[in-house]
Amino acid sequence: MGNERPHYYGKHGTPQKYDPTFKGPIYNRGCTDVICCVFLLLAIVGYVAVGIIAWTHGDPRKVIYPTDSRGEFCGQKGTKNEKKPFLFYFNIVKCASPLVLLEFQCPTPQVTCPHCSSFPLPAFHPFLPVKVGWDLCPKQSVPTPPNPFLLPSQICVEKCPDRYLTYLNARSSRDFEYYKQFCVPGFKNNKGVAEVLRDGDCPAVLTPSKPLARRCFPAIHAHKGVLMVGNETTYEDGHGSRKNITDLVEGAKKANGVLEARQLAMRIFEDYTVSWYWIIIGLVIAMAMSLLFIILLRFLAGIMVWVMIIMVILVLGYGIFHCYMEYSRLRGEAGSDVSLVDLGFQTDFRVYLHLRQTWLAFMIILSILEVIIILLLIFLRKRILIAIALIKEASRAVGYVMCSMLYPLVTFFLLCLCIAYWASTAVFLSTSNEAVYKIFDDGPCPLTAKTCNPETFPSSNESRLCPNARCQFAFYGGESGYHRALLGLQIFNAFMFFWLANFVLALGQVTLAGAFASYYWALRKPDDLPAFPLFSAFGRALRYHTGSLAFGALILAIVQIIRVILEYLDQRLKAAENRFAKYLMTCLKCCFWCLEKFIKFLNRNAYIMIAIYGTNFCTSARNAFFLLMRNIIRVAVLDKVTDFLFLLGKLLIVGSVGILAFFFFTHRIRIVQDTAPPLNYYWVPILTVIIGSYLIAHGFFSVYGMCVDTLFLCFLEDLERNDGSAERPYFMSSTLKKLLNKTNKKVAES
Numbered sequence: 001m002g003n004e005r006p007h008y009y010g011k012h013g014t015p016q017k018y019d020p021t022f023k024g025p026i027y028n029r030g031c032t033d034v035i036c037c038v039f040l041l042l043a044i045v046g047y048v049a050v051g052i053i054a055w056t057h058g059d060p061r062k063v064i065y066p067t068d069s070r071g072e073f074c075g076q077k078g079t080k081n082e083k084k085p086f087l088f089y090f091n092i093v094k095c096a097s098p099l100v101l102l103e104f105q106c107p108t109p110q111v112t113c114p115h116c117s118s119f120p121l122p123a124f125h126p127f128l129p130v131k132v133g134w135d136l137c138p139k140q141s142v143p144t145p146p147n148p149f150l151l152p153s154q155i156c157v158e159k160c161p162d163r164y165l166t167y168l169n170a171r172s173s174r175d176f177e178y179y180k181q182f183c184v185p186g187f188k189n190n191k192g193v194a195e196v197l198r199d200g201d202c203p204a205v206l207t208p209s210k211p212l213a214r215r216c217f218p219a220i221h222a223h224k225g226v227l228m229v230g231n232e233t234t235y236e237d238g239h240g241s242r243k244n245i246t247d248l249v250e251g252a253k254k255a256n257g258v259l260e261a262r263q264l265a266m267r268i269f270e271d272y273t274v275s276w277y278w279i280i281i282g283l284v285i286a287m288a289m290s291l292l293f294i295i296l297l298r299f300l301a302g303i304m305v306w307v308m309i310i311m312v313i314l315v316l317g318y319g320i321f322h323c324y325m326e327y328s329r330l331r332g333e334a335g336s337d338v339s340l341v342d343l344g345f346q347t348d349f350r351v352y353l354h355l356r357q358t359w360l361a362f363m364i365i366l367s368i369l370e371v372i373i374i375l376l377l378i379f380l381r382k383r384i385l386i387a388i389a390l391i392k393e394a395s396r397a398v399g400y401v402m403c404s405m406l407y408p409l410v411t412f413f414l415l416c417l418c419i420a421y422w423a424s425t426a427v428f429l430s431t432s433n434e435a436v437y438k439i440f441d442d443g444p445c446p447l448t449a450k451t452c453n454p455e456t457f458p459s460s461n462e463s464r465l466c467p468n469a470r471c472q473f474a475f476y477g478g479e480s481g482y483h484r485a486l487l488g489l490q491i492f493n494a495f496m497f498f499w500l501a502n503f504v505l506a507l508g509q510v511t512l513a514g515a516f517a518s519y520y521w522a523l524r525k526p527d528d529l530p531a532f533p534l535f536s537a538f539g540r541a542l543r544y545h546t547g548s549l550a551f552g553a554l555i556l557a558i559v560q561i562i563r564v565i566l567e568y569l570d571q572r573l574k575a576a577e578n579r580f581a582k583y584l585m586t587c588l589k590c591c592f593w594c595l596e597k598f599i600k601f602l603n604r605n606a607y608i609m610i611a612i613y614g615t616n617f618c619t620s621a622r623n624a625f626f627l628l629m630r631n632i633i634r635v636a637v638l639d640k641v642t643d644f645l646f647l648l649g650k651l652l653i654v655g656s657v658g659i660l661a662f663f664f665f666t667h668r669i670r671i672v673q674d675t676a677p678p679l680n681y682y683w684v685p686i687l688t689v690i691i692g693s694y695l696i697a698h699g700f701f702s703v704y705g706m707c708v709d710t711l712f713l714c715f716l717e718d719l720e721r722n723d724g725s726a727e728r729p730y731f732m733s734s735t736l737k738k739l740l741n742k743t744n745k746k747v748a749e750s
């Protein structure tokens with residue numbers, strides 16, 4: 001036995017040597033992982049530069065204001081469309097889809113040929129008497145329109161149409177002036193009907209519409225189960241025939257769904273305006289209950305753990321009894337003695353419940369689990385008692401460092417800053433596309449489909465080479481190096497978000513670990529506890545260990561961005577039928593998920609070591625890992641016990657507050673029945689209170705969990721570096737010393 005201990009330590013590292021000057025977190029420490037600190041600062045500078053570039057090139061107006069077919073904003077002040085805030089679609093059947101609310105253009109098909117560039121072209125107009133094509137690929141058989149203009153599919157208008165009109169009927173009536181406002185700007189009535197519709201100067205038909213997100217969509221509604229637009233159930237298609245309103249539904253039903261969602265959002269907003277103070281009261285109750293639960297753990301942790309263990313044993317025991325009763329009841333029944341092998345696989349699983357062999361198998365499995373749990377209790381009872389004692393000690397530590405309960409607010413604020421910067425940069429990057437103009441010509445022009453500048457085109461060489469050519473808006477995009485690098489910049493934006501978010505979380509963990517370690521290593525608690533331990537730990541973390549925190553956060557961010565890329569590739573491969581690729585992708589996703597969990601666990605314990613000893617990240621991670629490996633059974637027991645208590649606490653707090661909110665907002669509490677506000681949807685404040693209560697409870701228990709983990713590592717270090725003598729006394733609580741039969745000898749005894 002004497003030779004096994006050195007070999008054991010050699011396999012799992014060596015314990016910390018006794019240091020007579022060690023009295024808790026080391027104050028005289030140096031900077032660690034300086035190179036990573038420099039890399040983080042350079043990355044932040046680059047991130048700011050990316051943000052500035054994105055803010056310079058991006059235009060969020062593309063999200064707010066719709067654009068017409070020529071790339072001009074509707075309703076934007078200082079433009080010719082300032083008094084035209086709404087976007088009108090010539091062909092609502094083609095253009096009205098959910099993408100219209102997200103894209104900046106009405107979708108148009110692509111024409112690709114080997115002799116010219118690929119660029120978007122308008123769809124065939126559904127109301128034209130003949131099909132219209134484009135002569136942009138001279139060596140291919142594509143029809144040719146006589147007009148070089150890009151047919152507009154959407155224009156900016158002052159208001160949406162409010163009546164039924166067709167171009168054929170309006171042309172010879174007094175409604176033509178009203179109809180003309182939905183034609184292209186500068187339209188002159190000097191063409192025939194076929195030419196106007198062919199060239200896309202005017203829409204073939206107007207339908208009553210309503211504005212939604214600054215876009216005109218058909219005002220479809222149901223009257224007595226019949227779909228109608230305005231007061232009509234049919235509409236003219238512009239060719240003298242009538243069609244059913246259902247033809248418009250496919251183009252506009254999603255838009256009407258968004259309209260209903262908008263009305264739902266307004267009602268939810270109204271509910272928040274009348275119930276917000278009651279929601280705050282519910283969240284305050286959740287905060288008070290979370291704090292009370294942590295205080296009660298100091299006195300009731302042992303009772304709660306043992307009650308849980310006894311309940312598990314009783315439940316398994318009842319399961320064994322029930323299986324035996326069913327097994328006995330089926331004795332003698334016809335068909336109950338058929339074996340599972342003879343029966344084979346059945347899709348109706350209830351068939352198996354009529355077999356005695358099924359209940360016998362259940363009884364054997366439950367009996368094995370019962371025996372295993374009882375044996376674990378017999379052999380691990382002392383470790384369970386140690387876990388309970390550490391949980392109680394964590395409650396005392398939190399009580400002495402009470403300001404630690406407020407630190408999650410700091411973490412929350414910093415994470416909000418990271419999220420806001422990432423989201424705004426992503427929006428500006430995604431709106432960095434510029435209006436691209438192409439050369440259009442109905443003749444044999446060699447410059448067709450080339451990029452042009454509409455301001456300089458009349459005086460350029462291109463206009464002299466092709467006199468009939470026009471420089472017209474084609475699409476939003478870009479052909480510069482910046483636009484080609486947009487995808488890489490978006491990936492860098494996501495990577496920096498992960499890195500900074502993980503850094504903020506690491507800063508919180510090191511700060512809390514330093515504060516709670518100061519409590520554990522105080523020999524006379526709380527007299528030897530330093531003043532403002534939380535602020536001191538925060539200062540040490542930023543001053544000395546920014547590089548170490550950046551190193552740990554960088555490793556985790558790399559794994560997370562790889563997981564994001566794998567998810568993206570998995571979405572792209574879903575349409576593929578390659579089973580091997582799908583299997584490989586599933587394996588990679590599983591492996592990186594496990595790797596992320598392991599790195600989070602390792603980082604958490606490494607940060608505790610950094611807070612205590614001030615060593616660099618790699619050294620701290622190695623020492624923490626070997627320390628836990630030397631006490632792997634204690635780690636497993638403590639982890640499962642604390643996980644259960646936190647789960648029980650969250651369920652208790654969220655369930656209690658949620659039930660209270662349900663009875664209050666549904667007017668079921670007679671005492672305050674008249675106080676509860678009238679609501680459109682009572683589930684709105686209830687869900688808000690439940691989600692908020694969970695986040696509050698999670699914030700409190702994250703602090704408590706960090707306290708337990710820190711005290712646990714300190715406890716293991718205490719056992720290895722001290723022996724209870726006057727020179728090397730134990731720093732653990734009297735309860736832990738009693739459980740381990742440890743004592744601190746007095747000076748006279750030593």
